[in-house]
Amino acid sequence: MSAQILDGRATAKAITEELQAEVADLTAKVGRAPVLATVLIGDDPASHTYVKMKINRCRQVGIEPRKIELDHSTTTEEAVAAVRRLSEDAEVDGILVQHPAPPQVDEAAVFEAIDPAKDVDGVTSGSLASMAFNEGGFRSATPGGIMRLFERYGIELEGKHAVVVGRSRILGIPMGLLLLGQNATVTYCHSRTTDLADHVGRADIVVAAAGRPELIKGEWLKAGAVVADAGYADNTGDVEFGSAADRARWITPVPGGVGPMTIACLLEQTVQSFKQRTRLA
Numbered sequence: 001m002s003a004q005i006l007d008g009r010a011t012a013k014a015i016t017e018e019l020q021a022e023v024a025d026l027t028a029k030v031g032r033a034p035v036l037a038t039v040l041i042g043d044d045p046a047s048h049t050y051v052k053m054k055i056n057r058c059r060q061v062g063i064e065p066r067k068i069e070l071d072h073s074t075t076t077e078e079a080v081a082a083v084r085r086l087s088e089d090a091e092v093d094g095i096l097v098q099h100p101a102p103p104q105v106d107e108a109a110v111f112e113a114i115d116p117a118k119d120v121d122g123v124t125s126g127s128l129a130s131m132a133f134n135e136g137g138f139r140s141a142t143p144g145g146i147m148r149l150f151e152r153y154g155i156e157l158e159g160k161h162a163v164v165v166g167r168s169r170i171l172g173i174p175m176g177l178l179l180l181g182q183n184a185t186v187t188y189c190h191s192r193t194t195d196l197a198d199h200v201g202r203a204d205i206v207v208a209a210a211g212r213p214e215l216i217k218g219e220w221l222k223a224g225a226v227v228a229d230a231g232y233a234d235n236t237g238d239v240e241f242g243s244a245a246d247r248a249r250w251i252t253p254v255p256g257g258v259g260p261m262t263i264a265c266l267l268e269q270t271v272q273s274f275k276q277r278t279r280l281a
């Protein structure tokens with residue numbers, strides 16, 4: 001292994017500690033803590049685990065979690081109504097609707113019920129448009145977390161060729177937009193891409209967001225590439241770590257890379273929303 005580690009766990013910890021101090025100060029000024037509402041539909045065990053991790057991190061920094069659980073037979077209309085109530089609730093600063101929703105639920109419709117001012121997970125089409133037009137505002141949590149990690153390690157993006165593998169609404173697509181916004185040249189690859197290995201081989205920066213464990217082989221990489229692995233199924237990345245670490249210059253591990261940064265971004269944006277909504281920013 002010759003690559004250096006992009007340590008998401010340590011970076012997220014540093015961000016969390018900074019937030020903790022800021023939240024204590026803000027809470028004293030405003031007279032209440034920031035509130036993040038989490039909406040979990042159905043009983044997927046992995047989703048329960050992720051939401052629990054997010055709630056634990058909230059408590060750690062002084063954000064008050066509000067947990068909404070809807071059962072597996074919830075309709076789109078019921079889920080939309082629940083999210084709308086949170087959008088209208090003046091005490092709620094941020095709303096997270098955990099993906100994936102059960103198949104009968106139109107997830108996009110539920111996302112759109114989030115007040116854009118509370119979209120701290122960056123899933124609405126309005127947030128996507130802000131990312132496309134480089135307007136600031138809330139970023140999708142995983143791409144936002146990856147950008148913060150690049151920032152903290154001084155990874156240069158301008159003029160670099162970035163290959164994003166995956167085109168999901170909350171991960172691949174916004175990831176490419178954020179990289180484009182930092183003047184990278186962006187290629188999207190996906191399940192219908194032919195010659196995936198060739199595309200990856202031309203990348204200075206690879207973001208693996210396909211949701212397919214070990215899809216990307218280390219031998220495909222250009223020597224010296226930067227690799228961010230957003231795969232998380234069973235704590236296995238979308239990149240074959242061992243072979244990739246032999247060729248890359250920088251790489252995120254799984255676990256300990258992108259996952260913790262996703263949560264750090266969610267918390268940061270919840271605090272940002274709180275400041276905006278209470279006119280402290």
Ligand SMILES: Nc1nc(=O)c2c([nH]1)NC[C@@H]1CN(c3ccc(C(=O)N[C@@H](CCC(=O)O)C(=O)O)cc3)C=[N+]21
Pocket residue numbers: 050053096097098099100121123141142170232235254255256257258259260261262263
């Ligand atoms: N609306 C929405 N927003 C999301 O951001 C979102 C989502 N839905 N659905 C599911 C994925 C997955 N996700 C993870 C977050 C943290 C870790 C994480 O911190 N993992 C630890 C390992 C945790 C363990 O020990 O199992 C790590 O990588 O070090 C992983 C995965 C957020 N997601």
